Structures are given as C-alpha cells and as structure tokens.
Amino acid sequence: MSKPKVFEKPTGVKDYLPHAVAKLRRIERNVLDCMHRWGYEQIMTPTIEYYDTVGVASATSDQKLFKLLNQKGTTIVLRSDMTAPIARVVGSLLKDKEFPLRLSYHANVFRAFEDKGGREAEFFQTGVELVGDASPEADAEVIALAIASLQAAGVPAFKIAIGHVGFLNGLFEETLPGRADEQEALKECLLQRDHVGYRDILRKLVISDSVREELEGILRLRGGQEVCSQALELSSNPDAKAAIRHLCEIWDNLTAYGVQEHVLIDLTMIGDFSYYTGMTFEGYASNLGFPVCSGGRYDNLLEQFGRKSPATGFALKTTRIMEVVEDGAEEGQRTLIAYAQERKMDAIRAATMRRANGEIVVTALVSEEELDSFVGMVNRPLTFKGVEYDQFVLVNGKEGQA
C-alpha cells in the first residue's frame, strides 16, 4: 500500500466533533445514572488484553479480533467487548467478593474491519453484567434494565425480542437424537437467518412428516406470551421444557416490571451457541436497520477465569443509539466576557466567579475599535467569531464597573 494521505485514517474508525461528543456523553451519562440507580457499579478495564486469555474467552470470532504483538512478541488483542474482561476481574480482583455482583461499564470496543454494512472498527458500548445469579429474576432484571436504559438514552420506540438457546438444543436433541451433524446444519441456517436453507435441509432429512412439520413450525414461534404455551406443546424434551418454563418465569417477572409491551418472544432468535447458555435477547428501534442492544445468559464464561458461576448481562450499542436519539438542547448558559486590556484582572475575576456558579464563560481581549462596536449589545445574545453566546458582558472603562 502507498503511504496514506495526510487526512486518511485507518478503515472503520471515526473522529467525534463537539456536537457528537455532547450527544454521546449525554446518552452515556443518562444510561450510567440509570444503571447506578439499579445498584450497578461502574468498572473500567484496560483497552488491551492478552489474546490467550480474554481474546480466546470472548464471544468475538477469531478473525474479528484486533490483534497486535507487544515488545516481547506476545499476541495482544484490543478488547472486543467488556464481558470477558469483567469475567477476568470477577475471577481475580473481585474473587473474594460475595455474589451476586452488579457491574456496569461504558467503553470503546474494537473489531477488526469487516466488509459489511454499518460495521465499525471502534465503537462504544454501555452495559451491565449480573454475575452469580442463575434465577429467572436475574434474567428479567437485566432485560428490564435494558428497557430502562434505552428509555434513559431517549430511544423513542423500541422492542426487545427474547429467545432461549435451551429450547432449540432440547428440541433438536429430541427430534434428531444423536444426529449431531444434522442438528448443527439446522442451527447454522438459523444463525445465518436462512429460513429457505433450513426448510431445504428439513425436506431432505430422513424424518417422519410430523417431526418435519414440528421443526418447520418453530419458524413461526414469534409473538407474545402465547408463544410459550405453543412451544410447550411442541416438545416433550425436558431441556426444551425447562427452557420454556424459564422464559415463562422471565415473562411473569417482566409483567411485574410493567414492561411487557416492549417485549416479544422469538424462539428462532439464537445468538452464538458456543457462548450463550440460556436466555438471549436483542433490542430493535424503529427507524434503524440494526439492533441497538443485545445480551443474554453466559454461564460457561466465568469458569474460564477460575470462578465458575452463572452470569447474565447486556450491552447497548451506544454509537448506533446516537443515530435514533434526538439532539439535546445545549446544557447551561454560555457567556462571553469581552474586556479591554486595562481591565483584564476584573474580567478574569468576573469569569472565575461565574464559572464557580456553573456558568460557561469565555473571555476575549478586544481592541478599542471592537469595544466601540460592542456598546449597546450588552446582556443580549451575540455571535462572536462564529460562536453563539446567550449573554454578552463588556468589561471596559474604569475599574469597578463589571
């Protein structure tokens, strides 16, 4: 590759200008405040981690990890999510802390560039992990908090779809016992969202017509609570039934939170099978073609960091949420104090006092001629050198006038 041109940046990364940062910070603050009120404490971890520990444990596939070598030649990854680093902390620094642990984070995460729509190499996630609680109450708490967080972020209209990996695992084991390759092929189709391929495989499988109908029927298992009862009839496998009962209990809890209007059940929605172990969910906002949050239960991760325990959590895709949230009004009054050379001390003292009171104050030394043109504009909104001010203060003339 030729040398980059002076303004070029690596593919997939972005600069954020002040208005975008203000928006991002506002969302971040509102969401973290919301999580704080639910008792989640914020944690920070390093941007870089070892490939062999956090890199391997993360849900991100190998080719999407951003890898570097450190000075000793060890492979380092830029964190691809916060879940694996938090699992490392829970197993080490927090190993003596009693469960359940409620942790929140806001962080930039990295994915090696993919040639796919809307994917960035660096983006922001805001999320929580609830570690050490396997109950449906814990899953419901995390979903309800995701809903509260989306509301706190200002996302106007959204839905959360919930699924459960245990249902499909159980159903496939019941209908295709011991036929691991065929189960895998069907799951792969669902993971790729390829319903045509899924039906094609079913058509070619040596199975009874009733089983075929049953397996084709799961493509329609989407909707409200009624889906749970439909699913219970579909399968007699204990794992599948346990999964559905767990979902029903989550649903009941969500009813207690009063958020069921935001929730759908979709039993075909499956996350990465090797990572998620129970309930999984995804959030969708109208007017945005990509999900705005995702999460689920991952009971096998903590074990890799020496503290086997159940865990559940979610991440908001904060960078995407910026696209659907209204721009907020700028917070705080902005004042310009323009002063003449001989009144510098007074002007700076006045600015310091106003700042102490929480005002946004900019000071500007102006020439004699400029001063003249400013007279008569005092205490009014004004645009000075391209910046708008709500208030304008002039400090000139004799001492003691400001």
Place this chain on the structure above:
Amino acid sequence: MTDNGILKVAMPKGRIYKQASKLFRQAGLPIPEDFDDSRKLIIPVPEANMEFIMAKPVDVPTYVEYGVADIGIVGKDVLMEENKDVYELLDLGIAKCRMSVIGLPDWKPVIHPRVATKYSNVASQYYREKGEQVEVIKLNGSIELAPLIGLADRIVDMVETGTTLRENGLVEMETLFQVTSRLIANRVSYRLKNTAIQELCDRLSTVIQVSV
C-alpha cells in the same frame, strides 16, 4: 422502517420484477403489472399497503441490510455474491436458472487457469473449497466473450436456457447451485413488522411452486 405499517419493498428492476409482481397478484395483492413511468424510483402501492423501491437487483440486499427497505426480492446468485446480513424467508421459485462453469467444448486443463465472472466472491470460494488454484477475473458484462478471445479458459455465470452459450459455441461444464428469487427481510423489520411480513409470507407460500 417507518411505523405507519407500510411495508417498504426493494424490488429488482427488469426481468424478475415481472415474474415477482405476477406472483404477488396471484397471492391476491393488487400490484400493477407495469408502471406508466418506469423511470420512477419510489412507487407507492397503497392498495397493498406497500411502497416499492425500484433497485438494481444487485443492490437489493444492501437496501434491506440497512433497513431502508423492510423486505426485498432478489436472486440467490446475488445473495451468495453479496453475503449480506438479512433474513432469507422464502424461495419464491421464480426466475429459475443455475450458476455454472462454462467453457469451450475442447477445454483442457491449463497451467495458469483463469476464470472470468461477474460473481467473483462466488467463484473464488468455489475454487478455494475445491482446492483448485485459479485466477478469478472480475468482468461486468458479456462474460461469454472471455473464453472466445482467450482472456480466460472458463467462466462462471448464470445459465437460464443455455441459448446464449450454444450461439457462442460454449458448453456447461459443472453446476455450482440452482438459483431462484428469494424474499429477504431486514433483521429489525422482521421483528417490528412481524405481522405484516408473516402475512405476506403466508399468502405467497400458497401460490409458490417450488420444485424439489
């Protein structure tokens, strides 16, 4: 993904549109056979509670992936080549053809095999998986020219009836996969407009003739 319940449909311009709109009409959806002004890009179809976005076929998956169209109709060839993150809901069974390897009848293995195609991802993957080393040359049209003038020894292209091939003295050597048009949906629309999309799927399913 506007919330007014209108389904935005990315429709491929040209050949597939005629067959797709016929299928929609058979399914009881009042879709016009042709539009008076074919240069129009966005066509409201209030009778069916839809809006058509008339797109170049190869762009349909992109519109759907980004959610500017809720659903779309596109050939499996394009889906395989573009590899977008969308739901593939239905095989519509229309615009049937196949993706094939084509060459001159007296083709013999060459030292530096070259394959010309519009479908460079599909062709590369096919030969990679077979463990054959070929150089894939991307062309944008008149693919049949390549073996005739010696740019490539074979081509990978869609074959419908084979007439063009025969006229140019070429033969089909292998078939990669069968191609039909598919109904695809955006990940978010599939959930937020579930009812409308499922109803459309059910209606279309009753009139689709899928050959197995």
